[in-house]
Amino acid sequence: MPYKTLILCSKICDGMNAYMAYKVTTKTSLNLFNRNEFTVKRRFSDFLGLHSKLASKYLHIGYIVPPAPEKSIVGMTKVKVGKEDLSSAEFVEKRRSALERYLMRTVNHPALLKDPDVIQFLESTELPRAVSTQALSGAGILRMVNKAAEAVNKMTIKMNESDAWFEEKQQQFENLDVQLRKLHASVESLVCHRKELSVNTASFAKSAAMLGNSEDHTALSRALSQLAEVEEKIDQLHQEQAYADFYLFSELLGDYVRLITAGVFDHRMKTWSKWQDAQVMLQRKREAEAKLQYANKPDKLQQAKEEIKEWEAKVQQGERDFEQISKNIRREVGRFEKQRVKDFKVVIIKYLESLVHTQQQLIKYWEAFLPEAKAIA
Amino acid sequence: MMQEGLDDGPDFLSEEDRGPRAVNVDLQTDATLQVDISDALSERDKVKFTVHTKSTLPNFKQNEFSVVRQHEEFIWLHDSFVENEEYAGFIIPPAPPRPDFDASREKLQKLGEGEGSMTKEEFTKMKQELEAEYLAIFKKTVAMHEVFLCRVAAHPVLRKDLNFHVFLEYNQDLSVRGKNKKEKLEDFFKNVVKSADGVIVSGVKDVDDFFEHEKTFLLEYHNRVKDASAKSDRMIRSHKSAADDINRIASTLYTLGTQDSTDVCKFFLKVSELFEKTRKIEARVAADEDLKLADLLKYYLRESQAAKDLLYRRGRALVDYENANKALDKARAKNKDVLQAETTQQVCCQKFEKISESAKQELIDFKTRRVAAFRKNLVELAELELKHAKGNLQLLQSCLAVLKGDT
Numbered sequence: 001m002p003y004k005t006l007i008l009c010s011k012i013c014d015g016m017n018a019y020m021a022y023k024v025t026t027k028t029s030l031n032l033f034n035r036n037e038f039t040v041k042r043r044f045s046d047f048l049g050l051h052s053k054l055a056s057k058y059l060h061i062g063y064i065v066p067p068a069p070e071k072s073i074v075g076m077t078k079v080k081v082g083k084e085d086l087s088s089a090e091f092v093e094k095r096r097s098a099l100e101r102y103l104m105r106t107v108n109h110p111a112l113l114k115d116p117d118v119i120q121f122l123e124s125t126e127l128p129r130a131v132s133t134q135a136l137s138g139a140g141i142l143r144m145v146n147k148a149a150e151a152v153n154k155m156t157i158k159m160n161e162s163d164a165w166f167e168e169k170q171q172q173f174e175n176l177d178v179q180l181r182k183l184h185a186s187v188e189s190l191v192c193h194r195k196e197l198s199v200n201t202a203s204f205a206k207s208a209a210m211l212g213n214s215e216d217h218t219a220l221s222r223a224l225s226q227l228a229e230v231e232e233k234i235d236q237l238h239q240e241q242a243y244a245d246f247y248l249f250s251e252l253l254g255d256y257v258r259l260i261t262a263g264v265f266d267h268r269m270k271t272w273s274k275w276q277d278a279q280v281m282l283q284r285k286r287e288a289e290a291k292l293q294y295a296n297k298p299d300k301l302q303q304a305k306e307e308i309k310e311w312e313a314k315v316q317q318g319e320r321d322f323e324q325i326s327k328n329i330r331r332e333v334g335r336f337e338k339q340r341v342k343d344f345k346v347v348i349i350k351y352l353e354s355l356v357h358t359q360q361q362l363i364k365y366w367e368a369f370l371p372e373a374k375a376i377a
Numbered sequence: 378m379m380q381e382g383l384d385d386g387p388d389f390l391s392e393e394d395r396g397p398r399a400v401n402v403d404l405q406t407d408a409t410l411q412v413d414i415s416d417a418l419s420e421r422d423k424v425k426f427t428v429h430t431k432s433t434l435p436n437f438k439q440n441e442f443s444v445v446r447q448h449e450e451f452i453w454l455h456d457s458f459v460e461n462e463e464y465a466g467f468i469i470p471p472a473p474p475r476p477d478f479d480a481s482r483e484k485l486q487k488l489g490e491g492e493g494s495m496t497k498e499e500f501t502k503m504k505q506e507l508e509a510e511y512l513a514i515f516k517k518t519v520a521m522h523e524v525f526l527c528r529v530a531a532h533p534v535l536r537k538d539l540n541f542h543v544f545l546e547y548n549q550d551l552s553v554r555g556k557n558k559k560e561k562l563e564d565f566f567k568n569v570v571k572s573a574d575g576v577i578v579s580g581v582k583d584v585d586d587f588f589e590h591e592k593t594f595l596l597e598y599h600n601r602v603k604d605a606s607a608k609s610d611r612m613i614r615s616h617k618s619a620a621d622d623i624n625r626i627a628s629t630l631y632t633l634g635t636q637d638s639t640d641v642c643k644f645f646l647k648v649s650e651l652f653e654k655t656r657k658i659e660a661r662v663a664a665d666e667d668l669k670l671a672d673l674l675k676y677y678l679r680e681s682q683a684a685k686d687l688l689y690r691r692g693r694a695l696v697d698y699e700n701a702n703k704a705l706d707k708a709r710a711k712n713k714d715v716l717q718a719e720t721t722q723q724v725c726c727q728k729f730e731k732i733s734e735s736a737k738q739e740l741i742d743f744k745t746r747r748v749a750a751f752r753k754n755l756v757e758l759a760e761l762e763l764k765h766a767k768g769n770l771q772l773l774q775s776c777l778a779v780l781k782g783d784t
Contacts, residue, residue, distance in 0.1 A: 176636070
């Protein structure tokens with residue numbers, strides 16, 4: 001069913017207090033909302049609050065919940081390009097872009113879009129302040145999830161994987177994670193070197209201009225000044241390309257690495273383990289009841305029978321939970337794959353188009369310079 | 378022409394450089410004496426250049442012959458020119474810099490050590506690149522040594538120098554060892570004295586407008602060329618780093634493409650292929666900028682220094698001449714050792730005038746050479762940048778067409 005929910009984030013400064021607020025504008029044709037277009041003000045902690053609510057509701061039943069935006073905008077490989085000033089325009093833009101992508105991913109999830117917390121986040125003018133953001137940061141959630149995963153691993157569960165699909169998918173995800181991280185690191189390095197190239201080109205341009213000034217042959221002097229101008233334009237070009245490298249390519253990769261580590265497979269293992277534990281418990285209760293049969297303790301026997309009923313129900317629930325989470329994960333992974341394919345295709349094309357533009361500009365600049373160089377007599 | 382940049386060979390110098398490698402100097406090839414470096418061999422820690430001469434001059438026993446020379450022998454020849462009083466009025470062609478393969482060799486060694494930690498494809502790729510880098514440095518050092526010889530051969534007086542002929546013809550080792558520690562220390566002190574003296578000498582205002590202008594000009598020009606040379610090196614290094622990143626990205630995309638089971642694997646593989654090609658072009662852009670821009674600036678840094686040295690020698694001769702005049706006046710006033718003072722004054726006068734006369738011409742020639750070299754290199758730089766940008770564009774557009782057609 002075709003619908004369009006668009007979210008734009010723009011930064012506004014609240015004069016009274018020293019925090020950054022973001023304008024979230026939603027444009028939609030869905031009936032879920034009261035109006036077709038509306039805008040609310042949100043703080044960074046509000047986003048984290050939303051994520052923590054969604055994570056607590058859906059992660060354990062196998063939904064791939066989009067991870068919260070990082071609190072500190074330093075790349076996964078901690079490649080820093082100069083000092084990250086928290087109030088700098090660049091930092092704010094990176095954050096704005098990350099928040100926007102986060103919301104878009106969230107509303108693109110068919111189940112999450114209908115979640116009342118999401119609707120409230122997008123629509124209501126006032127939002128109850130998120131209490132403590134420390135534990136709620138993206139990294140914080142990740143830590144919680146990872147701790148759970150570790151706990152699972154520590155129990156040395158050898159899950160009898162009856163479903164080859166899961167084994168295969170898990171392996172695929174692991175491989176994808178490794179390669180995406182590698183790619184992300186290389187792209188970050190490229191962004192860094194391109195920025196460096198831009199700075200060094202600007203520096204060379206100035207130097208060439210100085211050289212042109214001291215050159216006493218008129219035509220050569222002019223050509224050198226022209227060269228300086230060309231290099232100055234090229235340095236701008238490098239800057240813009242670095243920007244595209246980052247926003248198109250690098251950020252997407254970072255998002256996907258974080259998505260993959262959301263840990264759905266671990267939750268499934270935990271659910272399975274809970275089910276198995278319930279079965280073990282049931283077995284014990286049955287054995288205990290059998291023993292009590294010959295002990296002539298009617299009260300204890302009654303209690304044992306009740307406990308058996310309790311654990312039978314738990315086993316049934318455990319099995320249902322396991323089947324449900326398996327079903328959910330299958331569906332989620334299918335959706336994730338589709339989304340991933342779409343995202344990557346779109347971004348790759350956009351990125352190549354940015355590269356095309358850079359080359360076209362380069363051609364323009366050098367074509368303008370060539371006659372100047374030839375005019376040196 | 379556009380496909381040229383896409384072959385797999387490690388050849389970084391474009392076709393245009395196959396001719397006389399004297400790219401930084403515009404020299405007339407004179408049939409009476411032609412010198413080039415026809416071959417070079419890189420051994421453990423030295424490079425052996427095969428110097429090939431073709432000449433119709435009677436001084437040589439044959440019309441065509443070759444000898445093998447090492448870097449130290451070039452330096453010996455250069456130093457013999459500098460120390461020759463007869464040549465004080467010339468811009469001595471700057472000595473070629475020492476072949477420096479240390480960095481490249483270190484990288485190759487590190488690669489060998491890290492062989493176990495990377496895939497076979499990665500290793501082979503890196504090895505190819507490092508070998509190409511080594512080859513590029515090698516070609517550059519050959520070019521720089523050749524330019525030195527060509528400049529000497531083109532100079533009307535230097536080409537007749539006896540040491541030069543011995544250098545060209547004597548087919549045994551010239552047994553010139555590099556300077557030992559003591560000699561290097563002596564050189565160091567000589568330079569200190571010279572700099573101090575240079576300051577005094579340059580402080581003396583010149584009567585001649587031409588030389589006064591040249592002095593001011595050269596001082597500023599030399600400093601700015603030095604700055605531009607350093608900045609261009611940094612710029613080119615960043616360019617190379619960016620090309621290396623694209624290489625790694627291409628490899629990872631390839632792995633992703635082969636692992637992926639979805640639709641997007643085709644994208645990954647196609648883009649990986651594209652980046653392999655574009656990064657080769659980027660590497661060539663950096664290499665061409667290095668040759669046409671960085672090397673040009675480096676060369677004129679050395680030449681402008683040689684021109685400054687000429688001005689210094691002239692300034693020194695002028696000071697000596699003026700001092701001799703004063704001494705003569707004093708001697709005449711005291712009527713003591715007048716003859717001796719007169720002779721000294723004559724000698725100083727002749728020396729100064731000789732230097733001045735040839736210096737003027739040398740400096741004019743320097744300007745002509747400089748303008749011609751910059752013109753040639755800037756034109757070639759622009760043409761190469763265009764060629765590569767067009768090549769890149771074509772690759773990008775055809776890849777985009779394929780990818781868009783698939784979605």
